[in-house]
Amino acid sequence: MAALNACYPSSARISSVSLKSKVLQTPCFIFPTSKGTIPHLTPDNINDNEVPIVYFGLEDSLDLLEKSPIFTVDGEIDKWVAGTPSQSILIAPRRSIPLPSVSAGPQNIEILTSSGLRKLTNEVYVKAITKLRPEIAIALNDNPSNVPGVKRKPKMTERSITWTNELLSSLQNNELTEKVKVFFPVPNVETSYLTPLIERFRESDYKQHITGLACYGDLQSIPSDLSIYPKLFLRPLLTPLAILQSIHQGADIIMADLVNQASDSGIAFTFTFPAPVENLLNRKLELAWDMWNNRFATDLSPLQPGCSCNTCQSYSRAYVHHLLQARELVGWIMVQQHNIHVFHNFFAGIRDSIKAGNFLRDTEIFEKIYSPNFPRTTGLGPRKRGYQMDLTDVQPKENKPSWVQLKSETNDAETSHTTKKKESIQGFQESELPEMDTTVSNFADNYAALSDNQSVSELEEDLFAELDDIDDTAYRESRLQSLKEEFERVSIAKEKGHMQYLTVESEREVMDITTTSKRVVIHFFHPDFRRCKIMDSHLEKISKNHWETKFIRIEAANAPFLALKLGLKVLPVILCYVDAKLVSKLIGFTDLGNNDDFDTPVLEFWLLKWAAIEKLKENNSSGKKSIMGFKDTKNESEDSDFE
Numbered sequence: 001m002a003a004l005n006a007c008y009p010s011s012a013r014i015s016s017v018s019l020k021s022k023v024l025q026t027p028c029f030i031f032p033t034s035k036g037t038i039p040h041l042t043p044d045n046i047n048d049n050e051v052p053i054v055y056f057g058l059e060d061s062l063d064l065l066e067k068s069p070i071f072t073v074d075g076e077i078d079k080w081v082a083g084t085p086s087q088s089i090l091i092a093p094r095r096s097i098p099l100p101s102v103s104a105g106p107q108n109i110e111i112l113t114s115s116g117l118r119k120l121t122n123e124v125y126v127k128a129i130t131k132l133r134p135e136i137a138i139a140l141n142d143n144p145s146n147v148p149g150v151k152r153k154p155k156m157t158e159r160s161i162t163w164t165n166e167l168l169s170s171l172q173n174n175e176l177t178e179k180v181k182v183f184f185p186v187p188n189v190e191t192s193y194l195t196p197l198i199e200r201f202r203e204s205d206y207k208q209h210i211t212g213l214a215c216y217g218d219l220q221s222i223p224s225d226l227s228i229y230p231k232l233f234l235r236p237l238l239t240p241l242a243i244l245q246s247i248h249q250g251a252d253i254i255m256a257d258l259v260n261q262a263s264d265s266g267i268a269f270t271f272t273f274p275a276p277v278e279n280l281l282n283r284k285l286e287l288a289w290d291m292w293n294n295r296f297a298t299d300l301s302p303l304q305p306g307c308s309c310n311t312c313q314s315y316s317r318a319y320v321h322h323l324l325q326a327r328e329l330v331g332w333i334m335v336q337q338h339n340i341h342v343f344h345n346f347f348a349g350i351r352d353s354i355k356a357g358n359f360l361r362d363t364e365i366f367e368k369i370y371s372p373n374f375p376r377t378t379g380l381g382p383r384k385r386g387y388q389m390d391l392t393d394v395q396p397k398e399n400k401p402s403w404v405q406l407k408s409e410t411n412d413a414e415t416s417h418t419t420k421k422k423e424s425i426q427g428f429q430e431s432e433l434p435e436m437d438t439t440v441s442n443f444a445d446n447y448a449a450l451s452d453n454q455s456v457s458e459l460e461e462d463l464f465a466e467l468d469d470i471d472d473t474a475y476r477e478s479r480l481q482s483l484k485e486e487f488e489r490v491s492i493a494k495e496k497g498h499m500q501y502l503t504v505e506s507e508r509e510v511m512d513i514t515t516t517s518k519r520v521v522i523h524f525f526h527p528d529f530r531r532c533k534i535m536d537s538h539l540e541k542i543s544k545n546h547w548e549t550k551f552i553r554i555e556a557a558n559a560p561f562l563a564l565k566l567g568l569k570v571l572p573v574i575l576c577y578v579d580a581k582l583v584s585k586l587i588g589f590t591d592l593g594n595n596d597d598f599d600t601p602v603l604e605f606w607l608l609k610w611a612a613i614e615k616l617k618e619n620n621s622s623g624k625k626s627i628m629g630f631k632d633t634k635n636e637s638e639d640s641d642f643e
């Protein structure tokens with residue numbers, strides 16, 4: 001790969017990556033899949049040119065590790081994914097926006113499969129790549145989603161090196177180096193921790209066999225010696241402007257998570273690159289439209305005038321709006337087709353702009369012309385895709401048994417799981433069924449919450465990572481100081497009513513709390529609902545461990561205004577507020593495996609995902625439990641950032 005053109009002072013560049021079946025022109029994007037499928041689309045409605053390469057997180061398919069079907073049945077990865085025959089596939093160990101991993105050791109990382117945590121060793125991972133033969137493989141790597149402790153950072157680099165070596169030698173032994181290109185996983189650590197890489201990349205093995213870098217951290221921390229390699233940037237990017245900025249910082253390939261998030265929310269892109277200059281003097285243009293909005297109910301124009309996608313060629317905004325309102329899945333298909341088309345053109349525009357030497361100027365104009373964020377989403381998302389966590393025997397029975405013991409027949413309605421929702425009590429229903437996936441707030445806000453979570457204060461992390469490292473007096477002093485500060489933070493939090501699970505009586509109080517505390521978790525409950533009681537027991541426990549968040553509960557009947565405004569119909573409902581913004585809503589137990597017996601850490605995970613808590617915590621010092629509630633069997637050499 002050679003940079004043909006770079007515009008100063010930007011590091012943006014035009015280049016290409018040669019794979020077995022095609023040459024990728026960069027900057028470009030890789031499309032994330034759910035279990036190997038581009039959400040909403042079948043191969044016949046994907047345009048090959050628009051999505052030449054997709055991302056497959058192996059974690060999604062390793063419920064049984066070596067016994068998983070992808071290992072035990074013949075066939076390479078393209079037999080297992082719903083892509084088009086000419087689509088290239090990249091395999092990485094984890095999903096593109098992974099849930100947190102809890103620990104790693106010299107031989108393995110922990111992954112979160114749909115049936116819980118598993119230890120994935122490099123031996124199994126290398127075996128997977130050798131058998132599945134994707135066009136690109138990112139080597140196994142240790143990259144916790146939160147900020148790692150200082151002891152873990154050098155190990156992260158070492159592990160990337162060791163595990164990549166093992167992958168390279170297996171590919172060489174199997175004569176697969178031409179077929180499978182390897183991207184070296186650069187961990188999310190500062191440049192100083194990456195110096196061992198520079199040595200390693202001087203060796204001919206790396207020069208010959210590493211095709212690119214998979215960057216889990218900041219692009220600026222990549223040593224300049226490695227700048228010749230194409231960089232795949234794996235951080236989620238919130239907006240088109242964030243994508244443009246990452247390209248200026250040297251990203252060659254970015255993840256297109258943004259597209260799925262928008263399409264799921266019924267948000268249709270309207271941006272172009274370069275932006276239409278004739279608009280420079282008018283008011284800012286929207287980046288996208290919320291197709292749920294009633295203003296489109298009678299609008300017969302295409303989603304984006306002039307767009308040549310399938311949807312815009314044949315259908316109107318009114319029709320797409322109607323399909324979403326009617327919950328017809330084809331509505332999401334149409335939005336997804338359009339968004340992919342716009343995104344593809346956005347990248348073609350970027351490449352042309354760099355070639356013409358206008359990229360900096362075009363980026364500035366883009367920033368001036370468009371709103372910085374996507375519109376707030378108002379509608380429902382599609383149904384949950386893929387396997388959900390904890391599938392064992394949790395689905396309620398579809399139909400009532402046709403026979404019951406006579407004695408039990410009378411109270412059958414009380415005891416058996418049926419798909420019918422319980423009788424409405426005071427207008428609310430108890431959650432029993434998987435609900436629609438509700439995406440309530442601005443999805444860009446949600447994304448922001450996600451990345452905030454990845455940059456939580458390093459102070460505490462380091463403190464815990466180094467607990468056993470106290471020979472050095474100066475160090476011990478500073479650690480004591482940190483502990484003191486921590487103690488003060490906790491005291492202040494306690495004064496503000498944190499670390500307890502409070503019942504509030506009025507909506508006024510709820511509103512006051514959401515505006516005065518940084519993180520607030522609110523449970524809307526009904527005193528007679530069983531699932532509300534289960535939720536209470538978990539939140540009670542979690543509130544004790546998280547001084548950074550305020551946990552409250554309010555009887556839904558005491559919050560009629562909020563219930564109406566937020567469309568609360570089924571209880572329990574959990575709302576998470578961060579910086580006075582609603583970042584997420586959980587209805588019933590849908591995101592918790594829809595299982596009454598879920599473990600507290602599953603809920604904790606969910607809260608962490610939306611940054612409603614800073615990180616996972618374990619209170620149990622003797623007989624440590626793993627994050628999923630199982631006894632922890634890990635040995636001394638493992639690193640956990642949740643101790």
Ligand SMILES: [Zn+2]
Nearest residue numbers: 307309312338
């Ligand atoms: Zn279109």
